[in-house]
Amino acid sequence: MSTIVLHGRKVVGGVSEGEALVTRETVSGWGGFDPRTGKVVETRHELCGISLKDKVLVFPGAKGSSGWSQYFHLARLAGTAPKAILYNRTTTKVALGAVVMRVPAVTDFDSDPLDIIETGDWVKVDADRGVVEITKKSA
Amino acid sequence: MKLTDDEQRMLDGGEGPAVHRAMDLLVRYGEALGAERLVPVNNVCGTFVAAGPMIREFASKGNDAIFSEFNLDSTERVEMPQVKAYTCHLVMGIDSKHPEMNQGLEETVRIQKEGEKFFGAKGVNMLATCTPYQVGNVPVMGEHCAWMESSAVIYCNAVLGARTNTEGRESTGAASITGRIPYFGLHIPENRVATHLIDVKVPVDDMMDWGILGYAIGEMVEEDIPAFRGLVAQPNMIKLKHFGAAAASSGGVEMYHIPGVTPETRSEEYAFGGRAPLTTLVYGEAERRIAYEKLNSTAKSHDVDFIMLGCPHNSIEQVGLAARLLEGRRLSANTSLWVFTPRALKEVADRSGYTALIEAAGGHVLTDTCPAISRIMPKDTKVVATDSAKQAHYLPAITGVQAWFGSVADCVEAAVSGRWNGGLR
CATH class of the missing domain: 3.30.499 (Aconitase; domain 3)
Structure with a gap:
């Protein structure tokens, strides 16, 4: 089975793996995500109704309310958080959210993860080394 | 570090x-x-x-x-x-x-x-x-x-x-x-200079116009910094408050430039720090209509239960406007009206007689929170009308209600008649 390796910058350290959930739309916290269920609830979002729980979330970055970190903080306490997050655009919302979620997080990749990772791929994240290993579902 | x-x-x-x-x-x-x-x-x-x-x-x-x-x-x-x-x-x-x-x-x-x-x-x-x-x-x-x-x-x-x-x-x-x-x-x-030039081709004047513009721009630029050309009418605190709240809801805008209005923007060239814009986007009639339709995309029923004014919290001038629009009138038996303002300004609204006018019509002046934060609305609310693009964006996602977005006057009319007759004019 073929694997692809991406390199990026550690945001939050740790090692984790799981099934990828990929969106090209930025993600909201407060007002767009329900920490009790882990689901996206933003009405016009392509992931609306889909749970982020235990996924490796691959997304452009965060948008919306300053409650972003608090809602993903609550997701950690409720056990509905993603297993790891990979994103492109560093903002205070997503960086603080990653820190308080306490899951491995990587950004600043050598190639765009949105072009390479598809929903359903298996993704191993070694955030301490900044290495992401992707096994394609179709391979 | x-x-x-x-x-x-x-x-x-x-x-x-x-x-x-x-x-x-x-x-x-x-x-x-x-x-x-x-x-x-x-x-x-x-x-x-x-x-x-x-x-x-x-x-x-x-x-x-x-x-x-x-x-x-x-x-x-x-x-x-x-x-x-x-x-x-x-x-x-x-x-x-x-x-x-x-x-x-x-x-x-x-x-x-x-x-x-x-x-x-x-x-x-x-x-x-x-x-x-x-x-x-x-x-x-x-x-x-x-x-x-x-x-x-x-x-x-x-x-x-x-x-x-x-x-x-x-x-x-x-x-x-x-x-x-x-x-x-x-x-x-260096990070405060504009990245995107927005060429505004339609008049933007009242609070509703500014709300729609903000909602459209948030989706267009997401986390980036827009600078505007063609905004001729002088805004005030209320309009910029609504504009910014909308842009920070549909996108993640944290900074913008309006030459001659915002303090770091002496001119368009100055807004971009001497560099060229990364891109120029047009805000015209079509963009305005699309943003308006997105804001109203959850609304189906014209029978309105709940009218919410004051997101972000109303200034005293806005509380006064709501009071004048309601003076001598009575809310429909089927609607509730909540007007939100900071508690310190509620004191001013009480002293100025605005609270009494709103209450005489059957409405309430509330403080400290909002329906999106508290998740509290009048019992059995299904359809909301609001003058806030931000509240129209978030309330349906958070509470599952339908939301109409319109002008303050449209919202007050809905409170009195129980029917939504607002629209893009």
Whole structure:
């Protein structure tokens, strides 16, 4: 089975793996995500109704309310958080959210993860080394 | 990250366990951002009281435990010291003075009152509004701040010229007791210049126009910094408040430039720091209509139950306008009307007779929170009408209601008739 390796910058350290959930739309916290269920609830979002729980979330970055970190903080306490997050655009919302979620997080990749990772791929994240290993579902 | 001797001493526990935890969070956060250092801040706006519906579940553990977990990201319970920076509280979970909102929530009222007492005694000023700049916290140009509340952050940066990123509950908690925040993003002058030029081809004048423009631009530029050409009518605080709240809801806009209006924008060239725009986007009739339709995309029924004004919290001028529009009239038996304003301005509304006019018509003037934050609306609300693009964006996602967006006058007419007859004019 073929694997692809991406390199990026550690945001939050740790090692984790799981099934990828990929969106090209930025993600909201407060007002767009329900920490009790882990689901996206933003009405016009392509992931609306889909749970982020235990996924490796691959997304452009965060948008919306300053409650972003608090809602993903609550997701950690409720056990509905993603297993790891990979994103492109560093903002205070997503960086603080990653820190308080306490899951491995990587950004600043050598190639765009949105072009390479598809929903359903298996993704191993070694955030301490900044290495992401992707096994394609179709391979 | 490079720390000063003072910061290193705080990290090493020289100012006690809470400050140690706060500095540990700021270092983890700064490293996550790729920041090189911290910057002193003496103006913090955050959230402390266990106000939100989910955090209330943790309230039985006490306010030090709430502060440790949600304001410092510390699993270990530490005792909150006096704040070191000037710190203000943003919106809360409930309006504890108004029974219309409290519908059997006596326990929540008690938790909030205890929280106010606890955090007030630590030096947190209970402004209890999403608009601290309407009730006395008005930072000056260049002042480094650590603010939450996306609608206040964009106002602070663009309209006041002060400097803050969109902070979160944990980072403002840490900033309040250390007087530090990562030196990143909009704290750095080079990052405050515009990236996108928006060529506005339609008149933008009343509050509804500004709300629609903000909602459209947020989707267009997301986290980037727009500068505007073609905005001829002079805006005021109310219009820019609504514009910014909308742009920070559909996107993540934290800063913008309007030549001749915003203080860091002497001219269009100046807005871009002498560089060319990355891209130029047009806001014309089509873009305006699309944004309006998106704002109304959840609305199906023209029978309206609930009219919500005051997101972000109304200025006294807006409360006065609602009062005048309602004078001598009576709400439909099928509708409720709630007008939100900061508690300090409610005092002014009471003295000016506005509260009495709104109440005589059957409406209520409420403070401290909003339906999106509290998740409290009149019983059995299915269809909401609001003059706020931000509330029209969030309420359907958070509570499952339908939402109409329109002008203040359209909303007041809906309150009186029970029917939505608003539209894009």
